[in-house]
Amino acid sequence: MSNEDRIKGWRSRRQAGNYTVGSGVAAWRLDPATLFEAKATPGVLLKPLLARLQGEPHDSVAARRAVYEAVQAELEAEIARSAVDENLADFSRRRLRVIVRLLEQDIRADVAVFAPGYLPAKLVAEDERLAAAHARRAERRKQDEAREARRHASRNDIALEIEVARDEEDDLAILRDRLRGLHEGHPPDMAGRFQPVGRTLMAMFIYQLHVMHGESRIALVWALVGPVVLLTLISSLYILMGMHFILGMDVQTFALLGATTWIMFRQIVFRSSTAYVSARGLLNFQADTPLMCTLAQSLIYGSVSLVVFAVLISAGHALGFVTLPISWPGSILFVVLMGCCAAAMGVLFGSIATFWPFFLRLAPIIERFLQIFAAVFFVSEQLPEHLRPWMLWSPFAHGMQLLRSAYFEAYQSTDASLGYFLTSLVFLMMVALIGERLARPNVQPM
Amino acid sequence: MIQLNGVTDEPYAFGSRQALLADANLDIPVGRYALLSSAPEMHRQLVDILCCLRPPRQGFVKHDSSVSWAIGRQGFIRGKATGLSMIDFVSEIYEIDADATHELVADLVSDPKGLAKPMEHWPLYARQEFSFALALAPAFDVYVIEGSIPFEPCRFTRLWLALFEERLVGRTLIFSSYRQNQLADYCIKGLIYERSALRIDDDLDQCLSRFPPRRSRGDSGTRDDGLGGGFDEGQLGF
Numbered sequence: 001m002s003n004e005d006r007i008k009g010w011r012s013r014r015q016a017g018n019y020t021v022g023s024g025v026a027a028w029r030l031d032p033a034t035l036f037e038a039k040a041t042p043g044v045l046l047k048p049l050l051a052r053l054q055g056e057p058h059d060s061v062a063a064r065r066a067v068y069e070a071v072q073a074e075l076e077a078e079i080a081r082s083a084v085d086e087n088l089a090d091f092s093r094r095r096l097r098v099i100v101r102l103l104e105q106d107i108r109a110d111v112a113v114f115a116p117g118y119l120p121a122k123l124v125a126e127d128e129r130l131a132a133a134h135a136r137r138a139e140r141r142k143q144d145e146a147r148e149a150r151r152h153a154s155r156n157d158i159a160l161e162i163e164v165a166r167d168e169e170d171d172l173a174i175l176r177d178r179l180r181g182l183h184e185g186h187p188p189d190m191a192g193r194f195q196p197v198g199r200t201l202m203a204m205f206i207y208q209l210h211v212m213h214g215e216s217r218i219a220l221v222w223a224l225v226g227p228v229v230l231l232t233l234i235s236s237l238y239i240l241m242g243m244h245f246i247l248g249m250d251v252q253t254f255a256l257l258g259a260t261t262w263i264m265f266r267q268i269v270f271r272s273s274t275a276y277v278s279a280r281g282l283l284n285f286q287a288d289t290p291l292m293c294t295l296a297q298s299l300i301y302g303s304v305s306l307v308v309f310a311v312l313i314s315a316g317h318a319l320g321f322v323t324l325p326i327s328w329p330g331s332i333l334f335v336v337l338m339g340c341c342a343a344a345m346g347v348l349f350g351s352i353a354t355f356w357p358f359f360l361r362l363a364p365i366i367e368r369f370l371q372i373f374a375a376v377f378f379v380s381e382q383l384p385e386h387l388r389p390w391m392l393w394s395p396f397a398h399g400m401q402l403l404r405s406a407y408f409e410a411y412q413s414t415d416a417s418l419g420y421f422l423t424s425l426v427f428l429m430m431v432a433l434i435g436e437r438l439a440r441p442n443v444q445p446m
Numbered sequence: 447m448i449q450l451n452g453v454t455d456e457p458y459a460f461g462s463r464q465a466l467l468a469d470a471n472l473d474i475p476v477g478r479y480a481l482l483s484s485a486p487e488m489h490r491q492l493v494d495i496l497c498c499l500r501p502p503r504q505g506f507v508k509h510d511s512s513v514s515w516a517i518g519r520q521g522f523i524r525g526k527a528t529g530l531s532m533i534d535f536v537s538e539i540y541e542i543d544a545d546a547t548h549e550l551v552a553d554l555v556s557d558p559k560g561l562a563k564p565m566e567h568w569p570l571y572a573r574q575e576f577s578f579a580l581a582l583a584p585a586f587d588v589y590v591i592e593g594s595i596p597f598e599p600c601r602f603t604r605l606w607l608a609l610f611e612e613r614l615v616g617r618t619l620i621f622s623s624y625r626q627n628q629l630a631d632y633c634i635k636g637l638i639y640e641r642s643a644l645r646i647d648d649d650l651d652q653c654l655s656r657f658p659p660r661r662s663r664g665d666s667g668t669r670d671d672g673l674g675g676g677f678d679e680g681q682l683g684f
Binding site for chain 1 (some may be wrong): 457503522525532534607609615633
């Protein structure tokens with residue numbers, strides 16, 4: 001600004017009449033109070049800039065640039081004096097640059113910039129964009145700080161302080177207490193020791209019962225229908241041929257024993273072999289092994305069968321069809337032993353099925369084959385001598401006949417051998433466990 | 447502490463036998479480990495071996511302290527049983543107070559009413575919350591997490607993280623995840639699976655840059671033909 005310009009400006013100001021020295025300065029200065037507020041509008045920068053531009057010569061680009069630089073310098077001074085955060089300072093600087101750019105464009109386009117209420121056309125949009133970018137940067141900075149704190153805590157093995165909402169703090173305190181209580185009650189030498197098998201087995205038993213209950217309410221009732229159908233079939237075969245007694249045993253009870261025991265056998269074999277292969281969700285617990293799942297299933301269906309036995313025998317006896325056993329313990333023992341055979345077979349089939357999944361489709365065929373030779377429909381003493389060995393190879397036939405011997409007073413099986421039956425049972429269990437051992441690494445948890 | 451002794455294993459995965467480990471010997475002391483490898487789809491089988499969920503074909507894995515299940519895996523949270531039955535089951539097998547566990551889980555999860563419904567009907571976030579919440583109840587010394595640690599800004603995350611942070615001090619964490627930033631945040635060392643062996647590497651940042659979280663699409667065909675989405679994408683079993 002040259003001296004002539006200054007004198008000219010002073011003269012024009014004096015002519016206004018009510019002029020006091022230094023009165024227009026306030027309109028030029030950047031107001032420090034509002035400049036760095038969070039919600040400051042662009043006006044805090046625009047108005048001083050316009051006022052200054054109006055007061056000084058602004059006809060040439062160079063003159064305007066002088067004004068712009070003066071305002072920028074003032075902004076820097078203001079920033080240094082207020083010692084604001086670097087990010088806010090950066091934001092203000094960028095904002096000023098945007099305003100200067102838009103203002104210069106408008107001036108060159110001959111827009112009336114000094115009219116009251118003037119605002120560059122795109123200022124609001126640009127300013128919002130700037131503000132959004134600024135907010136994003138602030139957010140990212142906060143995340144970085146959080147990450148640094150998180151990594152510091154991890155690397156030094158200290159607990160990171162998590163900020164929780166006010167109402168959650170009480171919850172947190174309660175949960176902490178509860179957790180402490182839970183862990184105190186925990187035996188400290190749990191390390192590595194296997195959980196007691198019996199307890200896990202019972203827990204799984206109850207869990208599987210819940211699952212079965214969830215599957216179908218009538219599942220357990222349905223368990224009664226199968227034996228009734230089969231025993232009716234067997235009895236009617238005999239009664240149609242005119243036989244009401246087989247070697248001193250009445251046909252209905254004979255059929256009942258055969259049918260119910262064999263259906264128990266069949267169910268245990270099928271259910272436990274599929275359980276071995278497919279109960280893989282529960283394998284995610286170390287305490288849980290496929291063998292245990294299998295045994296739990298066997299236990300369930302064995303118990304169900306004992307209940308079915310009890311129901312059918314008492315109902316049948318009340319109706320006069322069925323005779324009671326002479327020895328309850330003996331009968332129950334043999335039923336249980338047949339259940340053990342079934343469990344062993346189930347484990348064996350399951351082990352084979354982990355190598356060859358199709359085997360489970362063959363299982364019913366094998367079971368039917370065994371059923372023919374298992375003294376379900378007839379006992380070996382009914383057969384002619386030369387045919388008896390064809391049946392007596394099957395340990396299940398021995399088991400069934402021993403069961404009937406224990407049940408009926410009139411019948412004592414001459415062909416069935418307890419030794420053979422028990423030896424076969426032990427052998428079957430051994431084979432099953434060996435198979436299980438081989439198959440175990442192949443069963444993967446789901 | 448987890449010890450591997452002469453572990454050789456070839457599980458059946460992605461349609462054929464994969465050589466997983468060959469005579470691996472390793473002691474894993476207390477610390478926070480990120481499970482990293484150039485074949486991240488095999489992490490599931492590795493976690494099974496480390497947690498003793500499946501015995502290896504040869505050798506054995508020994509646990510000197512109680513090790514958790516694979517937390518974050520859908521795993522046992524499926525089927526027709528309800529959440530309450532599952533809590534009872536877990537309380538029984540870990541010998542902890544069932545009522546206190548019920549209260550802990552019900553207070554922690556976002557939707558406690560869903561616990562009474564069969565687990566097969568639960569939405570995804572409910573299963574994940576359940577897995578993490580239930581994992582706090584038994585006093586584990588080694589936490590194995592497979593999946594993402596809760597990170598969404600919600601009440602469950604804040605409370606669970608606060609409790610877990612306190613729990614983790616002085617204990618071991620083995621973490622397998624796709625989220626590299628979470629691996630860097632929570633772990634100090636790398637548990638590297640490379641060339642059929644496991645080893646511990648102290649420089650986690652370098653390992654993270656060497657081993658990508660997901661196998662790149664171009665490499666996917668080299669291991670096996672399976673579409674790759676098999677186990678790890680569908681950890682949830684869908």
